[in-house]
Amino acid sequence: MLDVKHAAFQINNKHILKDVSFNLPTGQILGVLGANGAGKTTLLKMIAGQRASKDMIYWHGRPIESLSHNEKAKQIAVVNQFNHNVFSLDLEQIISMGLLPHQRLFSRVSAQQKHTIADALAKVGLLAQRKQAFHTLSGGEQQRGLLARALVQRAHLIVLDEPINHLDVFYQHQILHLLKQLATARGLCVVMSLHDVNLAANYCDTLCLLNEGQMLAQGAPQDVLTETLLQSAFKTPCKVFPASQQHALRVEFLPHSAPHIDAQFGQDNLI
Numbered sequence: 673m674l675d676v677k678h679a680a681f682q683i684n685n686k687h688i689l690k691d692v693s694f695n696l697p698t699g700q701i702l703g704v705l706g707a708n709g710a711g712k713t714t715l716l717k718m719i720a721g722q723r724a725s726k727d728m729i730y731w732h733g734r735p736i737e738s739l740s741h742n743e744k745a746k747q748i749a750v751v752n753q754f755n756h757n758v759f760s761l762d763l764e765q766i767i768s769m770g771l772l773p774h775q776r777l778f779s780r781v782s783a784q785q786k787h788t789i790a791d792a793l794a795k796v797g798l799l800a801q802r803k804q805a806f807h808t809l810s811g812g813e814q815q816r817g818l819l820a821r822a823l824v825q826r827a828h829l830i831v832l833d834e835p836i837n838h839l840d841v842f843y844q845h846q847i848l849h850l851l852k853q854l855a856t857a858r859g860l861c862v863v864m865s866l867h868d869v870n871l872a873a874n875y876c877d878t879l880c881l882l883n884e885g886q887m888l889a890q891g892a893p894q895d896v897l898t899e900t901l902l903q904s905a906f907k908t909p910c911k912v913f914p915a916s917q918q919h920a921l922r923v924e925f926l927p928h929s930a931p932h933i934d935a936q937f938g939q940d941n942l943i
């Protein structure tokens with residue numbers, strides 16, 4: 673169980689995150705939504721133990737900062753948004769890094785572990801690319817590769833920052849479906865930020881909607897994805913179509929003109 677209690681973060685006296693609280697039972701996926709700069713990445717980094725979070729984030733009752741490096745590596749897998757990789761390693765080598773928390777120093781990869789790596793590669797559709805240098809993979813392939821590394825890590829908490837950013841529509845569904853299956857079958861907690869509210873409605877059990885660092889709403893998709901809340905968070909008109917037996921709830925954002933942008937273009941004579 674993940675517990676976030678009054679999470680707050682400041683940089684240079686600027687409140688990036690203010691009093692954000694929620695909990696997530698095992699086996700569930702939480703989607704973190706919000707406009708650019710709302711604080712999603714900051715919150716995810718705190719949950720992943722990559723930002724200071726004294727007594728604000730608890731994993732199975734323990735403050736996240738009290739976990740040792742090794743415990744963290746075994747318990748938490750992180751798939752970050754930007755991967756400034758300096759690796760000249762191939763994909764298989766990158767994925768095998770997920771085994772490190774479970775291995776003794778300098779031990780060889782066992783046959784069982786090789787099978788686990790091949791299985792993870794197959795699950796993200798990258799078996800054929802396994803010997804390709806990681807930095808030569810496309811953005812979407814790199815993202816799927818990092819997810820495969822998280823699978824191999826067998827962590828119980830997976831934190832993903834915009835995991836489907838670079839993915840085509842087939843892999844968007846494939847990866848989110850896989851995360852949902854894993855969350856249920858292995859009893860994982862999955863926390864991810866997303867920009868696509870319709871995918872969030874389809875795959876997340878629960879959502880939190882951030883606005884300027886504060887929790888605007890949290891709960892089941894139908895309670896969070898309302899026209900009023902979405903318009904307030906994204907400053908864009910929208911229409912919400914309720915869920916039916918066949919389909920999850922669907923949001924359609926409507927074209928609009930943003931007065932501040934119009935004013936700027938007007939001033940600069942760009943149009």
Ligand SMILES: Nc1ncnc2c1ncn2[C@@H]1O[C@H](COP(=O)(O)OP(=O)(O)OP(=O)(O)O)[C@@H](O)[C@H]1O
Nearest residue numbers: 683686688706707708709710711712713714715865
């Ligand atoms: N090191 C920093 N110094 C100053 N401001 C920062 C710093 N890191 C983050 N911020 C600010 O904190 C706010 C929240 O950033 P964050 O990356 O958490 O937003 P986000 O919701 O993930 O945005 P996006 O959707 O664009 O990825 C932003 O306004 C950002 O400019």
